[in-house]
Amino acid sequence: MQDDVIFSRAAGTLSAKIQCEIDHHTSRRIRERIDERLISERPSILVLDFSGVTFMDSSGLGLILGRCERADVIGASVRLTGLSDTLYKLVHLCGIERVKNLSVRC
Amino acid sequence: MKRIINEMKLRLPAVSVNEAVSRSVISAFMAELNPTVEELGDIRCAVSEAVTNCIVHAYRDLPEGKVGYIYISARLYEPREISVEISDNGCGIEDVEQARRPAFTTDSLGERCGMGFLVMESFTDSLKVKSTPGKGTSVLMRKNLKP
Numbered sequence: 001m002q003d004d005v006i007f008s009r010a011a012g013t014l015s016a017k018i019q020c021e022i023d024h025h026t027s028r029r030i031r032e033r034i035d036e037r038l039i040s041e042r043p044s045i046l047v048l049d050f051s052g053v054t055f056m057d058s059s060g061l062g063l064i065l066g067r068c069e070r071a072d073v074i075g076a077s078v079r080l081t082g083l084s085d086t087l088y089k090l091v092h093l094c095g096i097e098r099v100k101n102l103s104v105r106c
Numbered sequence: 107m108k109r110i111i112n113e114m115k116l117r118l119p120a121v122s123v124n125e126a127v128s129r130s131v132i133s134a135f136m137a138e139l140n141p142t143v144e145e146l147g148d149i150r151c152a153v154s155e156a157v158t159n160c161i162v163h164a165y166r167d168l169p170e171g172k173v174g175y176i177y178i179s180a181r182l183y184e185p186r187e188i189s190v191e192i193s194d195n196g197c198g199i200e201d202v203e204q205a206r207r208p209a210f211t212t213d214s215l216g217e218r219c220g221m222g223f224l225v226m227e228s229f230t231d232s233l234k235v236k237s238t239p240g241k242g243t244s245v246l247m248r249k250n251l252k253p
């Protein structure tokens with residue numbers, strides 16, 4: 001099976017490229033994988049790359065908000081990239097852009 | 107009366123693999139209406155929300171080893187309308203108005219964010235929620251596709 005999260009590291013940035021559908025069923029494993037790296041590497045920026053995500057529902061919003069909280073604890077910020085129009089619509093709908101340590105780049 | 111083009115009924119155990127199963131089934135079912143990518147995405151997402159709610163919330167009080175069911179019933183109407191009803195025989199919702207409010211959730215520990223009903227409402231043309239505590243919940247969504 002293809003790896004569902006691929007990590008890369010450059011200076012203070014940890015990037016996590018998610019490559020699967022994000023729903024309640026899959027989000028737990030994705031969350032555990034990202035948190036493990038976040039805690040061991042303590043980056044100052046966590047990039048969540050959605051360019052490989054073919055489906056997402058509000059479970060993905062929970063995943064994003066939860067990572068923002070975790071990142072905040074270690075003083076890190078979260079950046080979203082690679083959002084398709086469909087994913088952006090969902091993220092925008094929920095006003096997630098107002099979270100203080102979160103930025104969105106399409 | 108609007109003429110029915112096609113209809114289906116499906117019963118699935120309320121386990122999380124069936125979130126993806128229900129999305130695939132609804133995609134195949136509505137394919138004959140040739141939805142746009144956006145319309146298909148909207149319906150897939152709305153269905154995923156309703157099905158997830160049956161799995162996460164409806165049967166939360168069931169004893170270990172017991173599994174409840176999700177009932178999906180969908181129709182295509184002329185000229186280009188889809189209706190999907192998703193129901194369960196679970197715990198029901200005490201206060202539906204409160205449950206529909208954005209950011210309301212009874213499960214914040216599990217990283218739910220209380221946006222499910224907002225998604226269902228925004229991504230369809232109408233959303234009706236009926237619920238009886240102790241009996242179950244039914245969510246009816248309708249959407250008109252572009253001509």
Ligand SMILES: Nc1ncnc2c1ncn2[C@@H]1O[C@H](COP(=O)(O)OP(=O)(O)O)[C@@H](O)[C@H]1O
Binds near residue numbers: 159164196205219222
């Ligand atoms: N089928 C259901 N059975 C019982 N309770 C439900 C059901 N669907 C929704 N709810 C209740 O409504 C609340 C809001 O649902 P929703 O907007 O999907 O947010 P979330 O699932 O993130 O909590 C849930 O937290 C739950 O308390």
Ligand SMILES: [Mg+2]
Binds near residue numbers: 222
């Ligand atoms: Mg929900």
